[in-house]
Amino acid sequence: MNDIETIDELYKRKFDEEAFHWIPNPIRHEIGHFNVIRLEPLVDGKAKPVPYKRRDYYKVMLVIGHSQVHYADKVVAVKKQALTFSNPHIPYKWEHLDTVREGYYCIFNRHFFSQFGNLSQYDVFQPNGTHVFELTDEQVSQLHPIFERMFTEIRSDYIHKYDVLRNLVFEVLHFAMKMQPTSTFTKQAIKASERIAALFLELLERQFPLDDTHQQVAFRSPSDFASQLNVHVNHLNRAVRVTTQKTTSQLIGERILQESKMLLKQSTWPVSDIAYALGFTEVTHFNNFFKKHMQVSPMKFKNS
Numbered sequence: 693m694n695d696i697e698t699i700d701e702l703y704k705r706k707f708d709e710e711a712f713h714w715i716p717n718p719i720r721h722e723i724g725h726f727n728v729i730r731l732e733p734l735v736d737g738k739a740k741p742v743p744y745k746r747r748d749y750y751k752v753m754l755v756i757g758h759s760q761v762h763y764a765d766k767v768v769a770v771k772k773q774a775l776t777f778s779n780p781h782i783p784y785k786w787e788h789l790d791t792v793r794e795g796y797y798c799i800f801n802r803h804f805f806s807q808f809g810n811l812s813q814y815d816v817f818q819p820n821g822t823h824v825f826e827l828t829d830e831q832v833s834q835l836h837p838i839f840e841r842m843f844t845e846i847r848s849d850y851i852h853k854y855d856v857l858r859n860l861v862f863e864v865l866h867f868a869m870k871m872q873p874t875s876t877f878t879k880q881a882i883k884a885s886e887r888i889a890a891l892f893l894e895l896l897e898r899q900f901p902l903d904d905t906h907q908q909v910a911f912r913s914p915s916d917f918a919s920q921l922n923v924h925v926n927h928l929n930r931a932v933r934v935t936t937q938k939t940t941s942q943l944i945g946e947r948i949l950q951e952s953k954m955l956l957k958q959s960t961w962p963v964s965d966i967a968y969a970l971g972f973t974e975v976t977h978f979n980n981f982f983k984k985h986m987q988v989s990p991m992k993f994k995n996s
Contacts, residue, residue: 696746696747696748696903697746698747698748698749699801706729723804724803724805725799726846726854727798727799727800728799728846729797729798729799731753731756731793733793744785744958746780746783747778749780749799749801750780750799750802750811751798752776752777752778752864753775753776753778753796753798754797754827754839755774755795755797756773757772757790758771758790759774759786759789760786761784761785761824762785762786764950770826773795773826774826774827775824775825775827775864776824777817777865778823779817780802781817781897781900781901783901783954798861800861804854804858809862814865814869818897819897820950822868825868825872831871834867838867839864841860842860845860885930885934888921888928889931889934889935890935892921895917895920896947897947900947900951901951901954902951902970908969909970912971914940945985952966953986955970956993957993963975963991963994978990
């Protein structure tokens with residue numbers, strides 16, 4: 693699998709050396725990093741595909757034009773225009789199919805929102821959430837001014853401009869969240885069962901992504917998670933069922949399956965190493981698990 697792309701590597705890929713010197717670098721160790729960049733229309737052919745890999749930064753993009761987003765187990769088509777959300781946990785590849793496109797994207801690292809909110813609680817940044825939102829012309833006209841305000845703020849001398857920029861990111865985020873039906877995943881965690889389920893999901897997701905064959909999933913069973921959360925396993929199972937309408941084991945299995953498909957398709961690891969990293973004591977156990985859910989063996993899936 694390709695290495696994780698850093699913000700600096702993004703800049704070097706997108707801009708030549710001369711242009712690279714103007715890239716803002718605002719006190720990274722204190723407030724993190726934020727930037728907003730305009731997508732210029734293409735006039736001389738198709739864009740070079742964005743390579744498939746993970747990034748160490750978040751990206752929120754308004755893109756105009758026909759595109760495809762490649763994930764480990766699916767391809768999402770943008771028919772005309774879309775608002776998209778990317779995060780460090782999910783590898784992807786962009787393919788712009790139109791000869792002319794435009795839009796904006798803002799990038800920021802996790803430090804930029806440190807102590808200003810937990811981005812992972814929002815569906816658009818969760819592994820099983822919605823990351824691409826097809827837009828109407830009216831919705832695009834509503835989002836344009838928000839991104840333009842980002843340009844205005846980042847160029848200003850206002851001492852609290854980064855607070856304003858965080859608010860603008862949240863404005864875009866909630867714009868997208870309102871486009872989908874309300875779910876218990878995106879509600880404010882008020883009840884004890886919702887809090888327990890949120891902590892379980894956070895602990896589950898914290899084990900991924902697996903980038904090294906020496907890594908291994910530590911928590912595989914509901915009792916493992918219950919022990920870590922200091923609750924009875926029956927209490928955990930009830931909280932997860934009420935909040936997500938799925939069993940604890942089902943959510944664990946779905947996340948293990950998602951990671952296994954990504955590793956089989958995008959890494960060069962042998963199946964035995966993938967099985968070990970995912971917490972299977974025997975390769976045959978992993979083969980049986982994968983075939984039960986996908987109706988094909990891991991090796992056939994990898995080579996398909």
